Amino acid sequence: MSTANLFSENAEHLRRRHLKGALLAGLAFLAILLAIIVLVTLLIDVFVDGLPWLRPQLFTNFPSRFPEKAGLRSALQGSFWLMILTALMAIPVGIASAVYLEEYAPQTALTRWIEINISNLAGVPSIIYGLLGLGLFVRGLGLGRSLLAGALTMSLLILPIIIVASREALRAVPPSLREAAIALGATPWQVIRDHTLQYAMSGILTGIILAMSRAVGETAPLITIGALTYIAFDLRGPLDIFTVLPIQIFNWVSLPQKEFQRLAAAGIIVLLGFTLLMNALAIFLRNRLRQRW
Amino acid sequence: MKRIQWFVFLVTIVAVLLTACGAQAPTAAPTKAAAPAMAATAEPTMAAPTAEPTMAASKLEGTVLIDGSSTVAPISMAVAEEFQAQYPDVRVPVGISGTGGGFKKFCNGETDISDASRPIKASEIEACQKNGIEYIELPVAYDGLAVLVHPSNDFASCLTVAELKKIWEPEAEGQIKNWKQVRDSFPDRPLSLYGAGTDSGTYDYFTEAIVGKAGKSRGDYLPSEDDNVLVQGISGDPNALGFFGLAYYEENKDKIKLVAIDNGNGCVLPSNETVSNGTYQPLSRPLFIYVKRTSADRPEVQAFVKFYLENAARLSAAVGYIPLPAEVYPLALQRFEKRIVGTLFGGETPVGVTLQELLQKEQQK
CATH class of the missing domain: 3.40.190.10 (Periplasmic binding protein-like II)
Structure with a gap:
């Protein structure tokens, strides 16, 4: 075999490898295109139906059997306070659990077992949390079908997500940073407070965004614990009965009249806006924190 | 360190057990969980019945909690909307847990009125009986x-x-x-x-x-x-x-x-x-509401049920259902006024009965 022949064979081989690379890049592009097309179609469909119904009444009025008078007031109140209460309960507990597991807990069979359980809990269907909430909070603790019971249930639902994401973020902080702080005489708590948590915060916030976005769109567990569908009065406090945006949207979608389906589309836009607003807040916080280092 | 480990261990066990219970016995857990605690559970969310004996229209206040069938819900919501316009201090929320889910909550004493797109079933009659819940069955429209x-x-x-x-x-x-x-x-x-x-x-x-x-x-x-x-x-x-x-x-x-x-x-x-x-x-098929007997004595519930039966014909038509024959509503109202408890159908789903006959026969007794 001559050297020239070998060279041309190599060139042929190289060409094929490049071709494979291009093919893979093309497939990946197609995949993202597919996802985007589906998303854009959905958005266009929702916006075409819903935009004309996106009026001030939608925010100030209670639900009604007349589509032109119907609004999301009670659902917005419910979703807003549910998210605040859920965040207040789930975020501190979630981050603290992650810190304990990642920074303090000894690597024993027991902690590994706990870790596996938390990861598995993140995959438990949400309706199961609803049943847990019904038995534990609504009936066991006697909270009734209240906003607080809903928020507690939602906290349980998103805790595993927050813990798993926070742990990933803490683990990504290089050990050398911790060691440097320890070398300078910092106590474990000082290391965590001033260094590890600071560096991990952007990752933790990403996890919180994901978790809260999931919570705001959940319906099944809330229906299970007894969230209502039609509420035409303002929320009075954490022990009051409540409804949320997805329940109201679902109710409108299932009504026979076309106008209510358009109203549901408007409700979906509001829910999208709600989620985006929440995420924007988290991203804003994340950027602020990043600048401080 | 050791103690923290034990604590975490216990908490996890409890959490896992509770989740498992919820997963394996979805129907048993809620009903058995805390029947005696029920009274305490239901009360804090619902405003206590007004002590005021007068039925003055504007003085009425409280909460009339409705849950149940998604088919009946549009009628109940329409009635609730009109009623609250007239009695702004009475709160009438409506939930949709399905006819069966609604009866589960109703027979647990958690709701005042249960929407139903079929008469109460034998198993549900039993559940209500076990918890001492009596009910007044009222037809409201046809579907x-x-x-x-x-x-x-x-x-x-x-x-x-x-x-x-x-x-x-x-x-x-x-x-x-x-x-x-x-x-x-x-x-x-x-x-x-x-x-x-x-x-x-x-x-x-x-x-x-x-x-x-x-x-x-x-x-x-x-x-x-x-x-x-x-x-x-x-x-x-x-x-x-x-x-x-x-x-x-x-x-x-x-x-x-x-x-x-x-x-x-x-x-x-x-x-x-x-x-x-x-x-x-x-x-x-006829559509029903079931009113809890003890709730029926509360003035706001009384006013609401009366309002419901007086306006059901107009409002059920407005949301796409078919009103009962005009004579049936007064008969149903009499049934409510006399507080006749129990079901007309003995736990069966009736096919092709006329409500008029059933209600008339009962009230002649």
Whole structure:
């Protein structure tokens, strides 16, 4: 075999490898295109139906059997306070659990077992949390079908997500940073407070965004614990009965009249806006924190 | 360190156990969990009954908690909306847990009124009895179940009950797959079926009326709890046959076609008249509300139920249902005023009864 022949064979081989690379890049592009097309179609469909119904009444009025008078007031109140209460309960507990597991807990069979359980809990269907909430909070603790019971249930639902994401973020902080702080005489708590948590915060916030976005769109567990569908009065406090945006949207979608389906589309836009607003807040916080280092 | 480990261990065990309980016994856990705690549970969320003995219209306040059937909910919501406009201090929230889910909560003492698209079942009567919950059963409107085909279907304009049974009975599963098998004169075309999901009162009623046994039918059809999905399915499938509430047909007349039903007295199309006067049989069903006996003595509940029965005819029509014959509402109101508890149907799903006869007979006693 001559050297020239070998060279041309190599060139042929190289060409094929490049071709494979291009093919893979093309497939990946197609995949993202597919996802985007589906998303854009959905958005266009929702916006075409819903935009004309996106009026001030939608925010100030209670639900009604007349589509032109119907609004999301009670659902917005419910979703807003549910998210605040859920965040207040789930975020501190979630981050603290992650810190304990990642920074303090000894690597024993027991902690590994706990870790596996938390990861598995993140995959438990949400309706199961609803049943847990019904038995534990609504009936066991006697909270009734209240906003607080809903928020507690939602906290349980998103805790595993927050813990798993926070742990990933803490683990990504290089050990050398911790060691440097320890070398300078910092106590474990000082290391965590001033260094590890600071560096991990952007990752933790990403996890919180994901978790809260999931919570705001959940319906099944809330229906299970007894969230209502039609509420035409303002929320009075954490022990009051409540409804949320997805329940109201679902109710409108299932009504026979076309106008209510358009109203549901408007409700979906509001829910999208709600989620985006929440995420924007988290991203804003994340950027602020990043600048401080 | 050791102690923290133990604590975490215990907490996890408890959490895992609770989750497992919830997963394995979804029906048992809620009902058994805390029956005695119920009174305490229900109270904090509901404003306590007003101590005021006067029934002065504007003075009424409190909460009338309604839950149950998604079919009846639009009527209850419309009534609640009108009632709250008149009595702004009374709060009337409405939940949708389905007829069965609603009775579960009702018989646990958690709600004042339960919406139902079928009469209370024997098992639910038992559950209520066990918890000492008495109830007043009141019919509020009719719902017609429509049988529908694709608009291009020009051969199946009328089907007999026997033909529908042949299509839907459990034995038909995997056997009746062609229109020609239903009737010899039908073309040789595949048959695709759409219907209400098995959790709905609609399904229970349809199977009881057509197959003869509630909850028994073939399994190889496309089920959906959302009637709008069924409308989409049938309007896009030239071989389709399906059933759902008449209200959804009214809104989609251009996309789907009604089938007349022959119950031995000729073909009858469902309409306000034929459902209301009882000629559209056996697919007309009454819709009910169940009022908790102890709640019925609270002035705000009393006023609400009275308002409900006085306005049900107008409001049920407004949201797409069919009012009961005018004479029935006063009879139902009498039933409420006399606080007659229990069911007229003995735990069965009635097919083809007239409420008038039942209510009149009872009150003559």
